[in-house]
Amino acid sequence: MTFESRFVKLSPFALKPHMAKPKTFYDLLKFSSLGLEMGASVVIGLLVGIYLDRKFGIYPWLTLLFMCFGFVAATKALIKAVKKGFFLEGEREE
Amino acid sequence: MTAETFIILDHTPLYSALEKIEGIDPAPIIHAGLVSLLLVGLAITVNRSYRRNQRVLPEEKTFTVTNFMEMAIGGLFEFMQQTMGDNAKKFLPLIGTTGIFILISNLLGTIPGFDPPTSNLNTTLACAIVIVVATHYVGIRTHGVKYIKHFLGPVLWLAPLMFVIEIIGHLARILSLSFRLFGNMFGDHMVLGIFMGMVPLLIPVAFMGLGVFVSVVQAFVFTLLSILYISGALEEAH
Numbered sequence: 001m002t003f004e005s006r007f008v009k010l011s012p013f014a015l016k017p018h019m020a021k022p023k024t025f026y027d028l029l030k031f032s033s034l035g036l037e038m039g040a041s042v043v044i045g046l047l048v049g050i051y052l053d054r055k056f057g058i059y060p061w062l063t064l065l066f067m068c069f070g071f072v073a074a075t076k077a078l079i080k081a082v083k084k085g086f087f088l089e090g091e092r093e094e
Numbered sequence: 095m096t097a098e099t100f101i102i103l104d105h106t107p108l109y110s111a112l113e114k115i116e117g118i119d120p121a122p123i124i125h126a127g128l129v130s131l132l133l134v135g136l137a138i139t140v141n142r143s144y145r146r147n148q149r150v151l152p153e154e155k156t157f158t159v160t161n162f163m164e165m166a167i168g169g170l171f172e173f174m175q176q177t178m179g180d181n182a183k184k185f186l187p188l189i190g191t192t193g194i195f196i197l198i199s200n201l202l203g204t205i206p207g208f209d210p211p212t213s214n215l216n217t218t219l220a221c222a223i224v225i226v227v228a229t230h231y232v233g234i235r236t237h238g239v240k241y242i243k244h245f246l247g248p249v250l251w252l253a254p255l256m257f258v259i260e261i262i263g264h265l266a267r268i269l270s271l272s273f274r275l276f277g278n279m280f281g282d283h284m285v286l287g288i289f290m291g292m293v294p295l296l297i298p299v300a301f302m303g304l305g306v307f308v309s310v311v312q313a314f315v316f317t318l319l320s321i322l323y324i325s326g327a328l329e330e331a332h
Contacts, residue, residue, distance in 0.1 A: 029315055030322065036274050040266035048262065066262075073263040 034081050038074035045070020102207040103128065122214035129199045129211060136163065166194070170317070178325045185324055188228055192221050193317035196275065200309030203283050204302050206290075210309075213280040215272065222271035225320040226264070233327035244327070271319060278312045 049066030053059050103109060103124045112120035136159065143160040170190055174182035196212060203210030211217045233241045247256035286301045 029311075029318055033270065033274070033315065033319055036270040037263075037266055040269040040273070041262055044265045044269060045262050048265075069259050069262055070266075073259045073266065076259060077263060077266075 030084075031081060034078065037077050041073040041077060042067065042070040045073065100207060101209055103209075119214065121209055122211045122217055125202065125209050126199070126211040126217055128208075129195060129202060132198060133195065174321055177321050178328070181325070181328060185232075185321075188225075189317055189320050189324070192225060192320065193313060196221060196316050197310065197313035200279055200313055201306065203279060203286075204305045204309065210279050210283060212275055213283045215276045218272040218275040218279075219268075221275075221316070222268045225271065225323065226268050229320075229323045229327045232324055236328055237330075241327075267323065271316065275312050275316055278308055282308050 045066040045068075046063065049063035052062045052066070056062070101121065104121065106124070109120050109124060112118065112123060140160050140163045143158070167186075167190060170193065171182060171186055174186060174189065178185065199210050199212045199217070201210075202208045203213060230241075233244065237243075245257050245260040246253040247260075249256075282301075282305050286298060286305055289298050289301055
């Protein structure tokens with residue numbers, strides 16, 4: 001069993017084996033943007049939290065909260081990319 | 095800068111005039127202006143060649159600027175049609191402009207004596223903000239008030255939470271779009287500069303080849319991501 005087919009079996013996003021491969025170079029580039037976007041989400045959350053904490057003067061709490069929002073946003077970006085990337089070129093199952 | 099690099103445009107009267115204004119760095123402004131002038135020159139050349147020939151496809155035996163532009167714009171248009179369908183024609187001016195501006199800015203860095211304007215965060219941030227603002231403008235134009243559904247997620251009682259998270263995600267897009275381009279070009283230029291200072295013979299050629307590759311790939315990634323963002327704003331919310 002190849003790594004890809006095992007991943008397809010474990011993945012919650014559906015899955016015929018032939019869909020799981022990135023078909024072109026473009027698809028690989030799409031995924032390459034994911035890493036930075038996930039990192040940036042956490043940083044943005046952190047910055048917003050620090051700004052709001054300074055404004056209201058309740059130091060650790062909003063920073064922590066918004067950093068968690070950042071983590072969730074990062075995970076959401078990942079899920080979105082996987083969902084979009086695994087159904088390439090009109091093979092999306094509704 | 096660690097390496098002593100000679101930048102041609104740093105020795106022009108325009109540079110010393112801009113230097114007197116407080117709080118700005120004249121180098122990227124001048125280089126971005128240079129790239130814009132190059133683009134205007136390119137556009138005028140291609141336009142004149144079309145006018146002169148009075149036909150859609152100029153039959154030129156050699157490889158000219160006109161042929162190159164035709165190839166580039168045609169390729170970009172076909173690629174956009176695959177992703178956006180009929181909307182491609184509407185967004186070709188915006189995406190093509192940013193794409194070619196970034197490509198030529200990046201490639202300017204591989205010519206010794208020039209700084210790429212994209213190795214400064216201000217230039218890339220400007221491009222990223224233009225793209226993201228255009229994305230939301232397009233979304234509001236096509237969907238009206240319903241565009242807010244893109245931000246609310248599928249579950250009603252989670253909507254306020256999802257709104258905050260989506261806003262963070264959209265701000266992260268600006269950050270990642272600008273920082274990827276800036277980081278790649280800045281790093282590439284820095285490596286080239288340092289190796290030029292250390293071993294001026296033969297070794298920098300390898301890094302110049304790498305520089306051309308990175309320039310093209312980064313310009314392409316920027317274009318690809320802007321196409322993806324805009325087509326994401328165009329489609330219906332689930």
